[in-house]
Amino acid sequence: MIQSTDEKDIEIERRFVPKAKDINDEIAWAQINKDVLRSMERPRLMYWVIFLASLALFGFGVYCEIYQYQNGLGVADLENPQVWGLYIATFIFWIGMSHSGTLLSAILHIMHADWRKPIYRFAEAMTTFSLMTAGLFVLVHLGRVWEFYYVVAYPNERWAWPNFNSPLVWDATAIGTYLTSSIVFLYFGMIPDLAICRDNAKGVRKKFYWLLSLGWQGTDRQWANFRVAYLTVACFLIPLAVSVHSIVATDFAVSQQPGWHITSFPPYFVAGALYSGCAAIITLFIVLRYVFRFEEYMTMPILDKTCRLTFAIAMVWTYLNLVEYASVWYGDDPVAKQTLLFRATGDYAAYWWAMNFLGSVVPFALAFKSLRNNIPVMLVVSLLLNLGMWLERFMIVTPTFAHGFYPWTWTDHWMPSWVQWGIVAGSFGWFSMLFMLFCKIFPTVSMYEVKEMVYHRFVARKARA
């Protein structure tokens, strides 16, 4: 049997090209511009509902912080030995949230995973804003926030340096570097799109985009430089993303407290970070898809791939979590073992089991295709996963304080005050507020990269014909 070339091509395509295409390749380039620019004009009513709700939450958080600033940290019901409370737990949560942006935009960029193109921009923005939120928690947590700059290594007339042995100094350095680099990366990737905005805007907005697009004309030379610069920053960012959460993990691993002094903490933290970040991407994916009518770009196949990625990372996290328990259980440290038992059976047992259930069992919902393609279910599941990851951070910080080395200081039923809850809620408001503002001002879908996706298919089809 001799097949014609056409039939052969079709056969190859059937076997190797996935059936579900990421986006419809019939979309014209002009249509892409139009759709994305429209998102910056008139969003659905839901946009304003979310924006105003987050503004209100943020306002309440600011009120709580002012109250705490004026009266001292005592209003947070922190005590000896519960000295850290929700602030550090939520700090780790936000740092973790920032990791998936880099995963999607830098790591998958280098691996040429095309499906990331319509969704990496908002993931990248999520990285930047969650890092800013995490930075706020460091400040909220400090007893004398007005002296925070003592942590930064700068030459000064007092000849006093920070203590370079302390993981908190590594933290400040790592987070500062990561925040700067991810802002630069976010901005770099946006320049061609900002030029499109400039060409379509009027008045003040035109001036604004004109400034930001740095005279982008789309010449060959500009594109060549752009590619190199973008790849360089992407390569620079990847090790930073891994290092920043490893360093946050050393805050705990370097200390000698039971439940913290665990060698596997850095990879465990990085896995947990990617996990909660991916879950947050699913949540925001669904929100943006609805609010900005991005059904054409944030398609179900892309959601499906994100969910599968999240499932894989969830399993890595589960494995590392079990490694942590096993290494404590079979280790030769009776105090650490007792703290582990306290977590599983003591005052915080309900949270601990909830965290294990939400972190390790709920992700199996992502393994079923029918559930993966159900948007309301995915919204609930992704929120539950993030709740589980927040509980994980809470379960790292609190039980060790409640049940540490010294029996006389064991506390029972310690719970944070309304001020702490208010500031934590305010941080979510602050994050969503910034994120929603970003979506309104900047193109949330990378126009030029979506065009690439369409273009390649177009060329391939033309060549076949």
Place this chain on the structure above:
Amino acid sequence: MSLSNLIKNWSSLRVKRPYEGQYKDKDYKWAMVIDLDACTGCNACTTACYAENNLPVVGKEAFSKGQAMHWIRIERYWGEGDALPKFPERGAQFLPMLCQQCESAPCEVVCPVGATHHTPDGLNSQVYNRCIGSRYCSANCPYKVRYFNWWQYPERAWPNPLEQQLNPDVTVRSKGVMEKCTFCVQRLVEAKNRARTEGRKVEDGEVTTACAQACPTSAITFGNLADSKSQVAKMWERQQIDLAKDKQEKSDENMRGYRIFEDLRTYPSIVYMERIRDLQA
């Protein structure tokens, strides 16, 4: 110049502490012995410490929340298990807990700004002006003897004219800084200065901490470990406890002296003497 200062500090930070014979040729190494057999749990030491070191009385509500500022606290333990008689037959036993002034202190390495660091005479000092209140030191302290200023205590604890009772030699701490037992450093500095003026070393018994001074049963002994003739040095010697060891080799099993959490390699400067119990009586 700042950079050379950094390099100098950095190399001094990297010195492994403690090492054998660290204080052999030094003038001072402050240390303590607490005899639990003599302790009656009367809380005189705590009271004396409040008076000497300007500790705020936080009030009932804050105390019940665990925000008390007792640099030295009397811990009360009841017997547990079958071996020991229980309450109320035998009563409680007490353990005064204060900063152990560890030679290799877990709090010192983690402080981001170096607000807590080691002094040449073996104290674990706390610099209030440098402290930013990250509370990492307290998180890493296995004894939990560091106390944080959760409130602006100067306004609450000493309403006018009570501020007149404050000890002028001791800083009143503002909200947001960490504090802890200093071994009454203001007394030590004064004694050292006086001795230096007179061209001699501080003699044994010349200076003592407020808690040791107030203890009615003399359960607390304070002194200079670097001076082999001092009472503290003799007691450490008799109990065969070596400052630079994390596991003591004792010739006699019944020796009473021990240091708390020695296996964590914090090398505390306080030796506790176990209580003697007659289980038959």
